[in-house]
Amino acid sequence: MRLTSWNLLHAMAIPPGSKASLPSAIKKIAPEVLAMQEVDHFLPRSNSVNQVQEIAKAMKAVDWAFAPAIIGTPGEKWRALKDSDESIITAKSKGEGGYGIGFASTIPVTAYERIELGRSPVGMPLLVPGGEDGKGKPRFIYVQDEPRVALVAHLENGWSIINTHLSFVPGFNIAQLKKIKRWAEKSAAQTGNKVAIIGDLNLPKGLPVVGSQWKSLITQNTYPSWGAKIQFDYILAKDSISKVKTIKTTATGISDHLPITVEIE
Numbered sequence: 001m002r003l004t005s006w007n008l009l010h011a012m013a014i015p016p017g018s019k020a021s022l023p024s025a026i027k028k029i030a031p032e033v034l035a036m037q038e039v040d041h042f043l044p045r046s047n048s049v050n051q052v053q054e055i056a057k058a059m060k061a062v063d064w065a066f067a068p069a070i071i072g073t074p075g076e077k078w079r080a081l082k083d084s085d086e087s088i089i090t091a092k093s094k095g096e097g098g099y100g101i102g103f104a105s106t107i108p109v110t111a112y113e114r115i116e117l118g119r120s121p122v123g124m125p126l127l128v129p130g131g132e133d134g135k136g137k138p139r140f141i142y143v144q145d146e147p148r149v150a151l152v153a154h155l156e157n158g159w160s161i162i163n164t165h166l167s168f169v170p171g172f173n174i175a176q177l178k179k180i181k182r183w184a185e186k187s188a189a190q191t192g193n194k195v196a197i198i199g200d201l202n203l204p205k206g207l208p209v210v211g212s213q214w215k216s217l218i219t220q221n222t223y224p225s226w227g228a229k230i231q232f233d234y235i236l237a238k239d240s241i242s243k244v245k246t247i248k249t250t251a252t253g254i255s256d257h258l259p260i261t262v263e264i265e
Contacts, residue, residue, distance in 0.1 A: 001107065001157060002247070004031035005233050006259035007165070007200040007222075010040040010099070011051060013254060014225055020253025022051065026058040028250055029259050033105045033155070034059065035163035037200045038255075041066050041089065042097040043073050052102035053091070063109040065090045067151040068098030069165075080119075080147050088112050088151070101163050101199070103153050113152040115162075115183055117176040120145040120169035145169055150180055150199075152187070160184070160193040168202045174211045177201060181212045185238070197236040200257065205231045214238050220249045222258045233260050 006029070011022050026034075034055065040046040056064035066089040072078030078099070081087060089095040090112070103112075123144035150164035162184055166173040177197070184195045196217075201208045209216050214236040221228035228249070243265035249258045 001159065001264045002030065002032040002261060003035075003161070003196070003198065003235060003264060004029055004033065004259050004261040005035045005037075005163070005198045005200070005235060007037040007233060007255060007257035008051065009038050009255035009257065010043070010046045011254055012256075014256055018253040022054055022254070023058040025252035025254050026055055028252055029261065031059060031261065033107060033161060034103070035161060035198045036102040036104070037163070037165035038099070039066060039102040040099055041068060041095060043099065045073060048097075052104060055102070056104040059104050059106060061104040061106050063090075063153075064102065064104040065109070065112050065151060065153065066095070066102045067100050067114050067149050068095065069100035069147050069149050071096050071098045074099050074146055078146075087114050100149065101151050101165055103151055103161070103163055105153060105155065108156040109153045110156055111154045113154070115150040115152065115164075115180060117148040117150060117164070117166070117179060119147045120167045120172040122169065124169055126168060143168070145172075148176060150183075154191065154193060158193055160187060160191065160195045162195065162197045164197070164199040164201070166200070166202045173202050174207070177203075177208060177211050181214065188238070195238060198234065200233050202232055208234050208236060212236055215240060217241060217244050217262050217264075218246050218260050220246070220258075220260055222249065222260055224256050225251060225258050228258055233257060235260065235262055
């Protein structure tokens with residue numbers, strides 16, 4: 001199983017003007033199972049397309065799903081989900097324009113589940129790159145947190161993959177990770193599946209392992225994509241996996257995060 005995690009940054013070209021496309025990026029990464037974060041679903045800023053479906057088509061995936069964290073566009077006009085909103089969108093549904101996390105797989109999915117992780121009541125100043133190319137002088141901007149979720153895909157091969165994008169607020173993200181870990185261990189006991197927690201955990205090197213007491217299957221810097229110095233993106237497993245091959249991080253011309261990939265036998 002070739003397993004990839006990638007924060008898409010809604011497929012923004014980095015640097016601006018790059019001719020990279022989602023299909024070309026997917027061809028370069030060549031995932032069999034792909035967990036995506038910061039995905040747009042029919043939002044104007046990304047040409048009103050279903051990004052997960054577009055990626056699934058490029059992968060020739062047999063299953064895909066999108067879990068909206070919010071309805072609307074982050075940083076602009078948005079709202080939390082209501083009970084009437086679809087919480088997991090697949091090929092059988094459409095849903096409203098939103099932003100969240102997604103999943104596509106060439107391995108059949110037997111079921112999807114969603115875990116609500118809440119929202120930090122406070123935001124915080126974040127250091128962001130300056131300039132149109134992202135390489136200018138960094139600056140601080142105050143950012144409010146958004147609701148966070150995890151999307152679970154139970155695969156036909158006996159794995160359950162939990163995809164998430166945790167809060168950037170220190171402490172709150174550790175609490176979210178521990179909630180996912182408790183859920184994962186209970187699910188594994190019930191299903192007998194092996195479980196991986198995968199995604200943008202917004203925690204620098206080592207902290208996800210300390211916070212979860214799980215093992216990291218890959219150690220590679222992923223941010224920023226034009227000169228990665230920090231690992232924010234992880235693939236965690238409870239138990240040691242005897243045959244794991246780390247695939248070198250691949251620059252795609254899309255996003256400020258690099259994708260990470262492992263092959264598991």
